Amino acid sequence: MCSLRLEVEQAIGLKFPVKNGEAMIRFEESMEIPRGAEHLMKGMYQNPEEVKHGFQTLQQETANLLEILLPRRSRFREWVDQLPEQPREAETYIKDTSEQLHRQDQRLRQMEKELLIKLEDSGIQDLFPIPVGAFAQIGFQEPAVKLYLRPLGRLAEILQLNPEHLRSAVRLHYLVFLLLMEGLDFDGQGCKRNNDEKVLSKLTCYFTLRQIKGQSEEVVHCYSEWVKSWGGTGLLEAFPQQNSSEKIRAAMIFWRRGTNLTWEEVWEKVKLLDSEGFSDYRFSGGMRDHKFYN
Numbered sequence: 001m002c003s004l005r006l007e008v009e010q011a012i013g014l015k016f017p018v019k020n021g022e023a024m025i026r027f028e029e030s031m032e033i034p035r036g037a038e039h040l041m042k043g044m045y046q047n048p049e050e051v052k053h054g055f056q057t058l059q060q061e062t063a064n065l066l067e068i069l070l071p072r073r074s075r076f077r078e079w080v081d082q083l084p085e086q087p088r089e090a091e092t093y094i095k096d097t098s099e100q101l102h103r104q105d106q107r108l109r110q111m112e113k114e115l116l117i118k119l120e121d122s123g124i125q126d127l128f129p130i131p132v133g134a135f136a137q138i139g140f141q142e143p144a145v146k147l148y149l150r151p152l153g154r155l156a157e158i159l160q161l162n163p164e165h166l167r168s169a170v171r172l173h174y175l176v177f178l179l180l181m182e183g184l185d186f187d188g189q190g191c192k193r194n195n196d197e198k199v200l201s202k203l204t205c206y207f208t209l210r211q212i213k214g215q216s217e218e219v220v221h222c223y224s225e226w227v228k229s230w231g232g233t234g235l236l237e238a239f240p241q242q243n244s245s246e247k248i249r250a251a252m253i254f255w256r257r258g259t260n261l262t263w264e265e266v267w268e269k270v271k272l273l274d275s276e277g278f279s280d281y282r283f284s285g286g287m288r289d290h291k292f293y294n
Contacts, residue, residue, distance in 0.1 A: 008175055012207055013249050014183030016143060017190070025178060026144040027171070036131035037151040043158055045122040054115035061111055065104045072097045124158070129231035136174055143182045145174040155229060161222045169212055169223035176211070177204040180252070191256040199263045202238040203252055209236060210245065247271075 005023060009015045016023040033041055045051050075093065084090045130151075137146040152170060156163040180203055184190050205227060212219050227236055239248055247270055255266040 004172070005175065008172070008179060008207075008211065009183070011211060012176065012179060012183070013253065014179050014185060016179060016183055024143055024182075025175075026139070026142065027175075028144070028146045029149055030146050031150055032148060033150055034134060034137065034148055037134035037148065037154075039127065040130050040134055040151050040158075041154055043154070044124050044127055046126070047118070047122075051115070051118050051122065054111070054118055057111050058108070058115060061104070061108050065101070065108065068097060068100050068104060072101075127158070128229055130155070130229050132230040132232075135170060135226075135230070138174070138177070143178045145178060147171060147174070155226065156222075159225050159229075161225060162218055165216075165219045166222040166226060169208070169219055170226055172211055173204060173208045173223070173226075176207045177201075180204060180207075180256075185253060185257075189257070191259075196263070199255065201232065202235050202263075203248075205232065205235040206239050206248065 005016065005025065016025050018024065042048055079090065134151045135148055135155075137148075139145065147167075147170065149167070152167055153163050155161070156166045177200065180200055182192070208223065209220070212223055224236060227233070250273070251263070251266050251270040254270065255261065255263055258266060261269075
């Protein structure tokens with residue numbers, strides 16, 4: 001955890017507050033099922049017990065059909081070897097069993113139709129979006145996150161994702177989120193900009209994705225699917241690829257310090273700095289003295 005924290009701090013250009021020589025950050029992993037996760041834990045079936053009962057009924061009705069078919073098949077085999085003594089005997093038998101088969105087939109068709117309606121009402125698209133609070137609880141009094149492992153595991157099961165890869169990507173996401181929300185600049189200046197959750201989420205997804213792109217494609221896929229699950233589809237494409245990491249880091253620092261500015265205003269000003277020779281700029285205390293803030 002310590003090495004991961006230091007790696008993230010270096011990559012983003014922020015650091016967690018320190019108390020008694022230790023970074024003020026706390027992670028907890030819980031087996032609780034929080035509010036908002038109940039639907040996820042059920043999975044794609046809104047009424048799983050009803051669907052299960054439907055399959056049980058079909059199983060029984062199929063068994064009843066076999067009780068008619070198997071003796072009928074056996075009798076026909078006998079008559080292949082030796083014809084029945086009386087044609088009327090075979091005629092009566094075939095008519096009777098045909099009527100039984102017809103009635104049973106009608107019952108099966110009705111049961112199948114009812115079950116199909118229940119299955120059609122239980123699609124994966126009805127599961128999303130999932131409340132993001134189903135996966136973690138953020139502590140605002142101190143930098144803290146409680147990760148809910150059971151909802152994460154259930155999502156991995158439903159979407160057929162590697163649960164360990166998903167867990168590590170989500171853990172990194174919240175580490176980045178806390179750092180952006182509570183971190184200090186390297187010059188020691190404390191800034192808080194947690195009143196704009198949309199921009200925080202965009203920046204979090206951007207820096208998290210940059211961190212995990214060096215890992216396997218499977219980890220990237222797990223992270224992307226998790227972000228989509230709670231409705232964050234557009235967050236992964238929030239910043240065009242041609243925008244350099246340095247420009248986005250600069251905009252992020254300006255945005256955190258300039259609490260009276262929107263992200264759009266900050267981004268326009270960073271583009272102006274770029275035309276003035278932004279590549280020669282460094283992340284130092286001198287940034288707050290720049291005309292950007294005037």
